[in-house]
Amino acid sequence: MCLLCGLTPSKEPQRLRRREFIAGAVAAAVTPSLAHAETNGSTPKPQNAISPDAALARLLEGNQRFLEDGEKRQDFGAEREALLRGQNPFAAVLSCADSRLAPAYIFDSELGDLFNIRIAGNFAAPEVIASFEYAVLKLNTPLLMVLGHEKCGAVEAALQTARTGERLPGHLPLLAEAIAPALADVHVARPEDELATVINHNIQINVATLRAASPILDHAVASKKIRVVGGLYRLESGRVDILYP
């Protein structure tokens, strides 16, 4: 058990937390303050109140500027002032905590544009789903993205654990357990392709998890209020490829 937080890294606390989360999510769906916010959301950046398709196009245009070293000049003072009364980001991005991947840079975005959720291995834990729900309900964000990357150390650790049966120290088993579903049904001709295949499968699984997350995200997807896509960041080129549109 961790002496700081009292958490025992086993499956049971996660199961309990998931049950608590489900109850909380249902409550959030009918919470008056959130429902009120949904219909009266602040739009300090009118240019961000766009369709899911337009939001994806805008992200990819930003990535193209990043590739061409043509980033827009930032006026942080004006941006901070415009955002004093709220935020309406046009995309919510779940990305790995890896320091080589910085969503604000790689999409050449401004303050108030991206709702960033970061966790090693970019998986949709209950708290991550809740964060996306907040972005959709409260901030009217039209596009959700799961953004993995090449050579992901968290995915590699999960693979290594599965191969060797070695127990990781501390809380690290929580990461390996969360990524473990991506290891199932992965068949590759060459061992050197295994990591890349699992990284892609992990993105695919978490896109599906978000699209099916009831009772909020699944309804928003069905009504076309939002779109959930999966992308892969390429470390060498800086390009984001949309693998799961």
Ligand SMILES: [Zn+2]
């Ligand atoms: Zn990573």
